[in-house]
Amino acid sequence: MSEDPNKPENNQDFPSSALGPSSRRTFLSGVGAAGLVASLTPFSAAETAVRPLEAPSSGGESFARSGALVNIRLRVNGKDHEVQIDPRSSLLDCLRENLHLTGAKKGCDHGQCGACTVHINGRRANSCLSLALTNQGDEITTIEGIGAPEKLHPMQASFVEHDGYQCGYCTSGQIMSAVALLKEPCGGADADVKEAMSGNICRCGAYANIVDAIQKVRGKA
Amino acid sequence: MEIFDYSRVESAAQAIAAGARSKTAQQGANVRFIAGGTTLFDLMKLNVEHPETVVDINHLPLDKIERTNSGFQIGALVRNSDLAHHPEIVKHYPVLSQALLSGASAQLRNRATTGGNLLQRTRCVYFRDTHMPCNKREPGSGCSAIEGFNRNLAILGTSESCIATNPSDMNVALMALDAVVHIQGTKGARTVPISSFFLLPGKTPHIENVLQPGDLVTHVSLPALPEGTRSVYLKLRDRASYEFALSSAAVVAHVRDGKFESIGIALGGVGTMPWRAKAAEAMLKGTTVDPAKFRSAAEAVLKEARPQSENGFKIELATRCLTQALKLATRNA
Numbered sequence: 001m002s003e004d005p006n007k008p009e010n011n012q013d014f015p016s017s018a019l020g021p022s023s024r025r026t027f028l029s030g031v032g033a034a035g036l037v038a039s040l041t042p043f044s045a046a047e048t049a050v051r052p053l054e055a056p057s058s059g060g061e062s063f064a065r066s067g068a069l070v071n072i073r074l075r076v077n078g079k080d081h082e083v084q085i086d087p088r089s090s091l092l093d094c095l096r097e098n099l100h101l102t103g104a105k106k107g108c109d110h111g112q113c114g115a116c117t118v119h120i121n122g123r124r125a126n127s128c129l130s131l132a133l134t135n136q137g138d139e140i141t142t143i144e145g146i147g148a149p150e151k152l153h154p155m156q157a158s159f160v161e162h163d164g165y166q167c168g169y170c171t172s173g174q175i176m177s178a179v180a181l182l183k184e185p186c187g188g189a190d191a192d193v194k195e196a197m198s199g200n201i202c203r204c205g206a207y208a209n210i211v212d213a214i215q216k217v218r219g220k221a
Numbered sequence: 222m223e224i225f226d227y228s229r230v231e232s233a234a235q236a237i238a239a240g241a242r243s244k245t246a247q248q249g250a251n252v253r254f255i256a257g258g259t260t261l262f263d264l265m266k267l268n269v270e271h272p273e274t275v276v277d278i279n280h281l282p283l284d285k286i287e288r289t290n291s292g293f294q295i296g297a298l299v300r301n302s303d304l305a306h307h308p309e310i311v312k313h314y315p316v317l318s319q320a321l322l323s324g325a326s327a328q329l330r331n332r333a334t335t336g337g338n339l340l341q342r343t344r345c346v347y348f349r350d351t352h353m354p355c356n357k358r359e360p361g362s363g364c365s366a367i368e369g370f371n372r373n374l375a376i377l378g379t380s381e382s383c384i385a386t387n388p389s390d391m392n393v394a395l396m397a398l399d400a401v402v403h404i405q406g407t408k409g410a411r412t413v414p415i416s417s418f419f420l421l422p423g424k425t426p427h428i429e430n431v432l433q434p435g436d437l438v439t440h441v442s443l444p445a446l447p448e449g450t451r452s453v454y455l456k457l458r459d460r461a462s463y464e465f466a467l468s469s470a471a472v473v474a475h476v477r478d479g480k481f482e483s484i485g486i487a488l489g490g491v492g493t494m495p496w497r498a499k500a501a502e503a504m505l506k507g508t509t510v511d512p513a514k515f516r517s518a519a520e521a522v523l524k525e526a527r528p529q530s531e532n533g534f535k536i537e538l539a540t541r542c543l544t545q546a547l548k549l550a551t552r553n554a
Contacts, residue, residue, distance in 0.1 A: 067224050088222045090262070110263055111329055123302075123331045129259050130332065133227050134277050177328065184327065185306055198462035199326020 077145030092127035103143035114200030117173035124180035143172035162213035166204030229277040241435030248427035257332035292445040297336030316452035320394035343385035372531040378493035383426030393489035397471035403440040419494035466490030470546035519543035
């Protein structure tokens with residue numbers, strides 16, 4: 001990138017209307033096209049079409065191919081939301097772009113890395129490979145739903161204690177997988193944990209510490 | 222990804238009516254059923270699949286594993302993890318449980334379904350890359366793999382048009398178990414033995430199975446096995462976990478009085494479809510169990526192999542894989 005990163009950003013090149021009404025993606029891609037790397041004004045979520053539902057009602061069952069956004073209802077971390085999405089959205093994009101739950105990460109976007117792992121009806125799943133439309137009626141849990149900075153889930157605390165990460169990008173997926181693993185049929189040995197966690201790739205190679213962190217919580221350490 | 226219609230159906234009849242509007246049930250179908258989505262949605266992102274209509278079948282009542290008079294019946298929407306861990310499946314069909322657990326990751330197995338795994342698409346990199354010719358994806362465009370990267374592709378059942386491997390582990394177990402595919406379509410219900418369900422690529426690699434527009438796979442059934450039947454799935458791959466097979470073998474053997482009363486064998490990772498090893502079955506059935514004969518039985522299967530520039534090693538690998546699987550299935554028998 002040729003721009004001087006210290007140069008103040010020139011927002012006049014990007015009138016707010018060019019950023020689109022709601023999408024963080026369009027905002028970032030608009031900025032990216034101009035090669036700006038300076039600090040960005042935090043975007044406002046106020047315009048996004050996300051609001052808690054007051055009363056449940058049955059969702060639309062079909063729509064025609066028009067390219068229009070559609071309204072869906074998703075239950076995430078114990079709360080119902082009505083979200084307006086592109087019908088092609090993955091659950092991951094919906095969580096990140098519409099609900100601004102950015103704990104689940106986009107790594108490969110093809111179900112190969114596990115960074116997007118969330119729980120669907122209590123079971124771990126790659127949110128990048130789930131068509132959000134098909135998740136209406138499901139109980140979805142993200143990393144934001146299992147703990148908070150002031151009240152970590154035991155698995156989160158164990159990852160901290162055992163240094164189960166380096167760059168941290170895969171960590172929320174690792175932890176969501178590890179929390180789900182506690183309820184799955186899984187042998188007691190480290191090798192069993194490695195097999196059960198093989199869907200979560202860690203580019204930094206923190207695997208040994210991740211296994212230690214999980215085994216501590218399982219009482220196998 | 223292209224824009225599509227979406228509809229959620231509540232009955233098989235609705236699904237069939239929606240599917241019947243498709244021009245084909247094969248590659249490029251303009252109507253697609255979606256369940257777990259782990260294959261279809263992935264291929265839609267790559268623009269390999271671009272259905273005009275996506276029909277959500279997740280709410281059909283096809284998520285049960287039931288005992289029947291003749292064995293077990295598995296609903297098409299039973300998730301791979303539920304099937305793999307079902308106590309009766311683990312007890313009676315360990316080969317199926319082992320095959321499922323050797324495939325993909327725990328996250329994917331929680332979503333992927335029996336019907337979807339049955340119809341799993343090849344991982345040939347050229348099929349997944351719309352910038353490259355591929356007869357399976359674009360009929361008549363040519364095969365990039367034959368002269369290209371083909372280390373992990375097929376050596377059995379190939380043609381001049383396609384050498385793509387069927388990637389499923391589950392299918393290999395189903396083949397050795399003589400499973401039956403239950404289909405409902407516009408003309409009613411029918412059953413297809415799994416040995417007749419898949420089609421060789423020939424000159425039409427884009428046609429992978431017998432499904433027609435409107436056909437809905439509703440169940441897969443497994444025959445009851447004689448008491449004392451042993452079965453095993455052995456998978457060899459580049460990594461210890463979360464990797465497709467370079468070679469795999471499913472063996473289902475019933476040994477009585479030291480002889481193979483019945484035996485079903487299938488290979489994975491080497492065939493354009495899950496590969497029934499009839500030559501080995503014919504050599505072993507009715508004979509005394511003798512591990513010294515296993516290698517020659519395996520060699521008989523691989524005799525038909527046609528290796529490419531990079532995958533000749535699979536002949537020996539598959540031979541050893543099957544030899545070892547036969548030993549595991551007959552240990553202390």
